Amino acid sequence: MSSRINTIMMENSDVIIKNWLEIVSEKRKNDYTSSISEELFQSTNREFVNVIFKSLDQEGLTKELEDFSERLVNLGWPLSYLTDGLQTFRRVAIDFILSQGEQIDTDYFSRILDKVDSWVDPIINKLVNEYSGSWEHTVSLQRVALQELSAPLxxxxxxxxxxxxxxxxxxxxxxxxxxxxxxxxxxxxxxxxxxxxxxxxxxxxxxxxxxxxxxxxxxxxxxxxxxxxxxxxxxxxxxxxxxxxxxxxxxxxxxxxxxxxxxxxxxxxxxxxxxxxxxxxxxxxxxxx
CATH class of the missing domain: 3.30.750.24 (STAS domain)
Structure with missing residues (x-):
């Protein structure tokens, strides 16, 4: 069952990516990314979903996804862009797998959820930890700088x-x-x-x-x-x-x-x-x- 789900995901990656991009682009109208140029937004999304698939293929957080998230942190993109994108990918993946025509029962649905969760949750947890560590480091440096400037003699x-x-x-x-x-x-x-x-x-x-x-x-x-x-x-x-x-x-x-x-x-x-x-x-x- 697990290998079949993997095969469905990898063989239909183009369709899943297309569905994911459509949903993310639609949500853009109501969030902060509306101020970002269309070209930058679309190129960032394509890179994001590609590194997600690479992480799924290698079953873990890849160097590409780490570098991608670190670059977004340095550019000031919020953590919500990464976590919302992964949550959207979770929903798109589950919907696509369920649409493949097999009879849906509680056990089958539960196994799909467990499999997709086993892909997405570790990536989200790792990104949150990486992002929090980077943020705490930045805040620490800012605090030191403010202390040096707060009471000069x-x-x-x-x-x-x-x-x-x-x-x-x-x-x-x-x-x-x-x-x-x-x-x-x-x-x-x-x-x-x-x-x-x-x-x-x-x-x-x-x-x-x-x-x-x-x-x-x-x-x-x-x-x-x-x-x-x-x-x-x-x-x-x-x-x-x-x-x-x-x-x-x-x-x-x-x-x-x-x-x-x-x-x-x-x-x-x-x-x-x-x-x-x-x-x-x-x-x-x-x-x-």
């Missing part, structure tokens, strides 16, 4: 560093901010750190608590923390929440914060005109002597 001048924060701050990210902040202050021998929250959309009690903790930790290792980028709505929220930010300087903009940092490190901004005037005064004083 930038030395902008001797003794002065800036940490610009963008996006939502949760507990995990707050821990990363604290670690980068303390390591960076020591590494760059910074006296002043500006934490810029211009890009933080919401400052609630939890976010403020994390910022206060970070500023206090910076103070304990001998540096000063200045919180900059406090917009009016954030200032109002902080007041309404009763949060005390009086332990360290706060400024509305990065420019004002940087001016404060210069002051704390015994520097000042001298305008070009003022500098020229100062030089002239010094020269005039020397001439009088």
């Amino acid at each position: 930038i030395p902008v001048m001797r003794d002065i560093t800036i940490m610009p924060l963008i996006g939502t701050i949760d507990t995990e990210r707050a821990k990363l901010i604290m670690e980068n902040l303390l390591d960076g202050v020591i590494k760059h021998n910074a006296e002043v750190v500006l934490i810029d929250i211009t890009g933080v959309p919401v400052v609630d009690t939890m976010v403020a608590h994390h910022i206060i903790q970070a500023a206090e930790a910076v103070r304990l290792i001998g540096a000063t923390c200045i919180l900059v980028g406090i917009r009016p709505e954030i200032a109002q929220t902080i007041v309404n929440l009763g949060i005390d930010l009086g332990k360290f300087p706060t400024k509305s903009s990065l420019r004002k914060g940087f001016e404060k940092a210069l002051e704390l490190t015994d520097r000042e901004i001298v305008r070009h005109e003022d500098r020229n005037q100062m030089i002239e005064d010094i020269m005039e004083s020397l001439e009088k002597e």
Whole structure:
């Protein structure tokens, strides 16, 4: 029985492929593949069903099907394209075998189902595992990249560093901010750190608590923390929440914060005109002597 089903499938592969392509093409009208060019869609389908038949012939997941699925993953095609295609192939194969004119009884139908399932299910399971592994690897790489960018500490001048924060701050990210902040202050021998929250959309009690903790930790290792980028709505929220930010300087903009940092490190901004005037005064004083 099993060999007869194999023979029917292989000898009628062209008809089964044609039926499969018709169903998949019809379903395309209602899914994401409608945005893909007709030429690419049809060529991908033909390749897909051919590698399926090769897997059936070799009774397992072939290198061709593995390469095909990996390429689709890299191109951004969802797993549902592969699993839906295999489920459609299951239905087409069963319908075709049942149409071959033999008397259909429960035992015969059950054996057909078992045989086709033994073809399709291992392939689906293997593809899901392969796809999940690739996805988890991609997500892991993205998470590492985001962590590296989520709390950078930038030395902008001797003794002065800036940490610009963008996006939502949760507990995990707050821990990363604290670690980068303390390591960076020591590494760059910074006296002043500006934490810029211009890009933080919401400052609630939890976010403020994390910022206060970070500023206090910076103070304990001998540096000063200045919180900059406090917009009016954030200032109002902080007041309404009763949060005390009086332990360290706060400024509305990065420019004002940087001016404060210069002051704390015994520097000042001298305008070009003022500098020229100062030089002239010094020269005039020397001439009088």
